[in-house]
Amino acid sequence: MTPTATYRLQLQPDFPFSAAGRAVPYLAALGVSHLHLSPVLEAVPGSTHGYDVVDHSRVRAELGGEEGLRQLARTAREHGLGLVLDIVPNHMAAVPRHNRALWEVLREGPGSPYARWFDIDWAAGDGKVLLPVLGGRISDERDRFRVDGEVLHYGEQEFPLRAGTVGLPLTKLLDAQHYRLGWWRLARTELNYRRFFTISDLIGVRVEDPEVFAATHDKILELVRDGVVDGLRIDHPDGLADPVSYLERLDEATGGRWTVVEKILTGTEPLPAGWAVAGTTGYDALHRVDGLFIDPVGAAELAGGYREFASPAGDRGGYWAATVRRAAYRVVTHELAAETEHLTRLAVRICAEDPALRDHAPWALHTAVRELLVRVPVYRPYVTAGGTCSAAAEATLPDTAVREARAVFSVPQEAAAVDVVRDLALGRLGDGPDRAAFCARFAQTASALRAKSVEDTAFYRYTPLISAAEVGGDPGAPAVAPEEFHAFCARLARDWPTTGTTLTTHDTKRSADVRARIAVLSECPDQWSELLAELDRAAPTATAPDPQLAWQAWQTAFGCAGVPAAERAVRFESALLKAVREAGLFTSWTEPDPVYERAVTDFVAAGPAAGTGPARAVLERFAAALEPFAQANIAGAALVQLTMPGVPDLYQGTEQEYAALVDPDNRQPFRRPPEDRPVGEKAALTVAALRLRRERPELFGESGTYTPLTAKGPAAAHCLAFCRSGEVVTAVTRLSLRLAGAGGWRGTELTLPDDGTWTDLLTSGREFSGGAVAVAELFAERPVALLSRVGRGGSADRG
Numbered sequence: 050m051t052p053t054a055t056y057r058l059q060l061q062p063d064f065p066f067s068a069a070g071r072a073v074p075y076l077a078a079l080g081v082s083h084l085h086l087s088p089v090l091e092a093v094p095g096s097t098h099g100y101d102v103v104d105h106s107r108v109r110a111e112l113g114g115e116e117g118l119r120q121l122a123r124t125a126r127e128h129g130l131g132l133v134l135d136i137v138p139n140h141m142a143a144v145p146r147h148n149r150a151l152w153e154v155l156r157e158g159p160g161s162p163y164a165r166w167f168d169i170d171w172a173a174g175d176g177k178v179l180l181p182v183l184g185g186r187i188s189d190e191r192d193r194f195r196v197d198g199e200v201l202h203y204g205e206q207e208f209p210l211r212a213g214t215v216g217l218p219l220t221k222l223l224d225a226q227h228y229r230l231g232w233w234r235l236a237r238t239e240l241n242y243r244r245f246f247t248i249s250d251l252i253g254v255r256v257e258d259p260e261v262f263a264a265t266h267d268k269i270l271e272l273v274r275d276g277v278v279d280g281l282r283i284d285h286p287d288g289l290a291d292p293v294s295y296l297e298r299l300d301e302a303t304g305g306r307w308t309v310v311e312k313i314l315t316g317t318e319p320l321p322a323g324w325a326v327a328g329t330t331g332y333d334a335l336h337r338v339d340g341l342f343i344d345p346v347g348a349a350e351l352a353g354g355y356r357e358f359a360s361p362a363g364d365r366g367g368y369w370a371a372t373v374r375r376a377a378y379r380v381v382t383h384e385l386a387a388e389t390e391h392l393t394r395l396a397v398r399i400c401a402e403d404p405a406l407r408d409h410a411p412w413a414l415h416t417a418v419r420e421l422l423v424r425v426p427v428y429r430p431y432v433t434a435g436g437t438c439s440a441a442a443e444a445t446l447p448d449t450a451v452r453e454a455r456a457v458f459s460v461p462q463e464a465a466a467v468d469v470v471r472d473l474a475l476g477r478l479g480d481g482p483d484r485a486a487f488c489a490r491f492a493q494t495a496s497a498l499r500a501k502s503v504e505d506t507a508f509y510r511y512t513p514l515i516s517a518a519e520v521g522g523d524p525g526a527p528a529v530a531p532e533e534f535h536a537f538c539a540r541l542a543r544d545w546p547t548t549g550t551t552l553t554t555h556d557t558k559r560s561a562d563v564r565a566r567i568a569v570l571s572e573c574p575d576q577w578s579e580l581l582a583e584l585d586r587a588a589p590t591a592t593a594p595d596p597q598l599a600w601q602a603w604q605t606a607f608g609c610a611g612v613p614a615a616e617r618a619v620r621f622e623s624a625l626l627k628a629v630r631e632a633g634l635f636t637s638w639t640e641p642d643p644v645y646e647r648a649v650t651d652f653v654a655a656g657p658a659a660g661t662g663p664a665r666a667v668l669e670r671f672a673a674a675l676e677p678f679a680q681a682n683i684a685g686a687a688l689v690q691l692t693m694p695g696v697p698d699l700y701q702g703t704e705q706e707y708a709a710l711v712d713p714d715n716r717q718p719f720r721r722p723p724e725d726r727p728v729g730e731k732a733a734l735t736v737a738a739l740r741l742r743r744e745r746p747e748l749f750g751e752s753g754t755y756t757p758l759t760a761k762g763p764a765a766a767h768c769l770a771f772c773r774s775g776e777v778v779t780a781v782t783r784l785s786l787r788l789a790g791a792g793g794w795r796g797t798e799l800t801l802p803d804d805g806t807w808t809d810l811l812t813s814g815r816e817f818s819g820g821a822v823a824v825a826e827l828f829a830e831r832p833v834a835l836l837s838r839v840g841r842g843g844s845a846d847r848g
Contacts (some may be wrong), residue, residue: 328548
């Protein structure tokens with residue numbers, strides 16, 4: 050059954066299946082059709098997210114085990130709900146004592162039947178797999194090793210001993226294993242297994258192998274066959290060697306169950322038409338909805354003010370495109386150096402074995418790999434070696450990228466290495482094992498590079514409007530015009546009517562409501578600049594270690610205006626420390642600067658997170674003055690997402706106002722509201738829209754239609770409206786601060802479909818006749834309206 054709406058719950062030891070079961074009556078009353086559960090398979094003990102899977106054959110004991118999951122499904126069914134599971138095909142936890150498959154590989158080496166599970170370059174490690182787990186060089190860590198039976202212990206970690214090696218002296222024993230224990234810093238350049246992004250604790254899984262697919266999916270497929278699970282969310286499909294084939298195999302195995310993929314699309318990039326899925330998890334929708342509430346002129350003025358205030362130079366992010374390129378070079382030459390070396394080794398071997406490709410120097414191939422990787426404009430190409438290279442795949446390595454990459458070389462003949470690497474990446478040079486491996490690994494590395502350089506680096510270096518720095522977004526051009534939004538929705542309704550849509554997830558850097566508040570700043574850039582100056586005067590002792598941090602921190606504080614004073618210090622400090630570490634300009638996760646980080650925490654405590662004082666008073670006055678406009682954004686974004694084409698996913702707690710920052714702040718255990726009743730305008734809006742979707746699924750599903758409605762009058766651009774299947778109209782106010790400054794609606798009208806009467810489900814029965822309606826009247830009680838045609842079924846009860 051295709052969901053009408055899903056509700057994401059973050060399962061963890063503090064919120065197991067039994068706790069989810071107790072929340073079912075409340076969630077059913079909201080109007081969702083399915084619970085959307087974070088990963089449920091056995092994970093590293095204590096994991097709060099479940100993406101570090103260690104055993105695909107078992108449901109996680111810490112959550113209540115398989116019986117706990119099945120009981121949750123029964124409880125959900127009793128209340129009319131189904132289950133959607135988040136699954137992790139790309140990687141497992143690289144923790145040998147918990148990961149039996151990896152344990153066997155380490156014990157038996159490349160001859161292990163489990164060796165095919167993982168992408169390990171045995172030749173690069175001289176027959177060993179590097180495990181970068183030591184706190185220092187091995188010569189300094191000798192005293193931390195001990196042997197117990199056939200197990201080698203290092204601190205709390207455990208490793209299997211190769212048969213016949215027990216009893217050897219420590220040095221010989223370590224040398225005799227199928228693995229090499231090394232200093233954690235060696236991962237950057239020496240790692241010889243594929244991992245998730247740059248996280249060495251997560252080892253890539255080769256699900257393209259049919260036997261590996263079967264072994265890692267049997268339990269999930271059993272739960273699907275037994276009716277426990279109705280749908281699937283696929284985590285990080287870009288990490289797979291061949292997403293197309295994987296999704297076809299999964300679709301066949303599940304009997305075509307509703308499945309969405311966590312695919313990040315860049316700009317106007319479409320989801321590949323041939324994928325056997327309902328669509329994405331919704332980051333493409335998130336960008337379009339957010340963009341509706343950003344003023345393009347004000348956003349440009351903010352960017353200019355940011356450059357003047359923060360004086361960003363070079364890597365500090367004065368301009369978006371340059372920031373992305375610099376971040377990509379940093380990541381590909383540092384964090385992904387091992388992956389680049391692997392691609393170079395493959396290219397060298399391919400060229401050495403093919404007479405037509407010989408005499409390309411290894412350094413030239415390495416340079417070509419690097420220069421092309423940083424110029425892939427999307428996450429990755431979708432092509433297999435020896436297969437058809439589509440126009441979409443061609444566009445991932447366009448001629449402009451090739452010309453720029455060739456320009457790096459001083460000798461034109463040596464620049465020919467760029468053409469070789471491009472053809473290998475696009476699968477044009479045949480389908481032998483090495484060529485297939487290069488084609489797949491280039492795509493996998495490109496996706497890791499894009500994620501790390503854009504999401505985890507550039508987003509924290511370029512901060513004029515931090516709400517625009519969100520997964521799937523474009524901080525360089527954050528605003529979305531109504532015409533662009535309508536065109537996007539028309540494509541969804543035509544091609545992907547049951548795709549996922551979302552505004553907040555466990556991975557968003559700021560929740561939707563925080564972003565909606567911050568977006569108001571794009572409508573008042575001058576006021577924002579004045580505020581910063583006033584804050585500086587009000588709190589002269591709250592000095593940021595650099596102006597860029599001050600800009601970002603005060604925007605964070607404004608976006609979280611409703612966060613209780615008692616929580617600000619810890620939550621703001623955690624988020625802003627993560628921001629400066631991810632940016633990597635003055636400190637980082639691997640090379641922390643304690644002095645700088647102490648300056649960050651001191652500033653946050655004295656300024657943005659302060660509970661009292663002149664600066665707090667200044668900020669609160671500013672936030673209060675903009676509160677009506679923030680509320681208009683919050684309500685507008687929520688209603689648009691809940692009624693646009695696609696299946697809306699609500700993140701836990703977001704049916705009410707929800708202010709959260711980047712993880713772990715947004716991954717706290719779910720807490721139901723008091724008396725199981727959500728309160729507030731946003732909650733009432735959410736319940737009305739969800740219940741309408743549940744009662745009238747035909748209006749929003751595969752057979753539903755989407756029709757833009759255009760207002761007319763001097764303020765027409767401030768009204769965004771559309772009609773679903775001729776029966777439901779959504780209308781919201783956009784850029785409400787600019788609207789107020791221009792004198793309001795001033796006679797602007799919205800034309801409703803002519804026949805019948807329309808009732809606003811968000812009010813106590815206000816009705817409108819078809820035809821032209823004054824927008825000022827439509828929005829007389831609130832800045833949004835949800836109209837249902839009277840007498841065609843459904844209910845106006847808000848409950």
